[in-house]
Amino acid sequence: MSDMRLVVVGAAGRMGRMLIRAIDQADGCTLVAAIERPGSAALGEDAGILAGLPASGIKVTSDAAAAFASADGVLDFTAPDATVAFAKLAADAGILHVVGTTGLEPTHLAELAEAAKRTPIIRSGNMSLGVNLLAALVRKVAATLGTDWDIEIVEMHHRMKVDAPSGTAVLLGEAAAEGRAVDLAQQRVAGRDGITGARQAGTIGFAALRGGTVVGDHKVIFAGAGERLELAHVAEDRSLFAQGAVKAALWGRGREARLYSMADVLGLDAL
Numbered sequence: 001m002s003d004m005r006l007v008v009v010g011a012a013g014r015m016g017r018m019l020i021r022a023i024d025q026a027d028g029c030t031l032v033a034a035i036e037r038p039g040s041a042a043l044g045e046d047a048g049i050l051a052g053l054p055a056s057g058i059k060v061t062s063d064a065a066a067a068f069a070s071a072d073g074v075l076d077f078t079a080p081d082a083t084v085a086f087a088k089l090a091a092d093a094g095i096l097h098v099v100g101t102t103g104l105e106p107t108h109l110a111e112l113a114e115a116a117k118r119t120p121i122i123r124s125g126n127m128s129l130g131v132n133l134l135a136a137l138v139r140k141v142a143a144t145l146g147t148d149w150d151i152e153i154v155e156m157h158h159r160m161k162v163d164a165p166s167g168t169a170v171l172l173g174e175a176a177a178e179g180r181a182v183d184l185a186q187q188r189v190a191g192r193d194g195i196t197g198a199r200q201a202g203t204i205g206f207a208a209l210r211g212g213t214v215v216g217d218h219k220v221i222f223a224g225a226g227e228r229l230e231l232a233h234v235a236e237d238r239s240l241f242a243q244g245a246v247k248a249a250l251w252g253r254g255r256e257a258r259l260y261s262m263a264d265v266l267g268l269d270a271l
C-alpha cells in the first residue's frame with residue numbers, strides 16, 4: 001500500500017512540530033502539507049526546518065482546503081474553533097481527521113459528531129497508551145468502589161496551557177463517571193474557592209495546576225475513610241502524544257465514517 005499522505009494543521013505549534021517529526025520517523029506515512037492560520041509568522045517556512053529536521057521542501061501555507069484535497073488524513077492539535085472548521089473541511093474532502101485538541105465545549109463536540117457522519121474522526125484528550133490504560137483502570141476502580149470513596153482528579157501542566165481542566169483530566173473523569181454509571185456533567189466540581197461547604201457525596205472533583213514546563217501530570221485519587229488509592233500518569237515528553245496520533249492515523253485509514261477514540265485504536269475497549 002502507498003504511504004498515507006498526512007497534513008499537519010497548527011504546524012508551528014508545540015505539538016505541530018512534534019507531529020512533523022513523528023511522521024518523519026514513522027513507516028507508512030508521509031507529510032504532504034503543513035498548515036498555519038493566515039497571517040502566521042510561520043507561513044512560507046519549511047516544515048522540516050520548523051521541526052528541527054532537514055529541509056523537506058514543504059512550505060507552511062494557510063490553504064487547508066487545497067492541502068486536504070490531495071491527502072488521506074489530517075493531524076489536528078490546534079484550538080477548538082479551528083478544529084471544528086478543519087472537521088468540516090476534512091469531511092468535505094473525505095479524509096480522516098485525528099483530533100488531539102482539548103478544551104472542546106459541547107457545541108464543538110456536536111459539530112465533530114456531525115462531521116463524523118461523513119468521514120472518520122479519531123478524537124482523544126490524550127493519545128498516549130499509558131493514559132488510555134489508566135482510564136480503563138479508573139473505570140474499573142470507580143465501578144468497584146461506592147460513593148463513600150470520593151474521586152478527585154489533579155493535573156499539572158506547563159505555564160502556556162490555555163484550557164482547564166485538561167482534556168486528559170476530563171477523559172479520566174468521564175471514565176470514573178462511566179464506572180459509576182453517572183453523567184459527569186451532573187457530578188463535576190471544578191475550581192473550589194472560598195466557603196464551598198462540605199463535599200457532596202458522589203461528585204467528581206477537578207484541580208488544575210499550571211507552571212513551568214511540565215508536559216502533563218495526572219492523578220486520580222479515590223479517597224475513602226482512613227485509606228486512599230491514587231492512580232497516576234506522568235508524561236515525560238510530548239513526542240509520545242505525536243507518536244500516538246500517527247498510530248491513530250495509520251489505524252484509521254480506510255475505516256468507515258464515525259467517531260473513534262484512542263481506546264478503539266489501542267484495543268482497550270474490552271478492558
Ligand SMILES: NC(=O)C1=CN([C@@H]2O[C@H](COP(=O)(O)OP(=O)(O)OC[C@H]3O[C@@H](n4cnc5c(N)ncnc54)[C@H](OP(=O)(O)O)[C@@H]3O)[C@@H](O)[C@H]2O)C=CC1
Pocket residue numbers: 009010011012013014015016035036037038040077078079082099100101102103124125126127128163167238241
Ligand atoms: N490529545 C493529546 O494527546 C494532546 C493534546 N494537546 C492539545 O493540543 C492543542 C495544541 O497544543 P499545543 O501544541 O501545546 O499548542 P500551541 O499553541 O503551541 O499550538 C497550536 C497551534 O495551532 C495553531 N492554530 C490555531 N488556530 C489555527 C487555525 N485556525 N489555523 C491554523 N492553525 C491554527 C496555533 O497558531 P497561533 O499560535 O497563530 O494561534 C498554533 O501554532 C491543545 O488543545 C492541547 O491541549 C496537546 C498535547 C497532547
Ligand SMILES: O=C(O)C1=N[C@H](C(=O)O)C[C@H](O)C1
Pocket residue numbers: 102125126157161165166167168169215216217235
Ligand atoms: O496542552 C498540553 O500540553 C496537553 N494537553 C492535553 C490535555 O489537555 O490533557 C494532553 C497532555 O496532557 C498535554
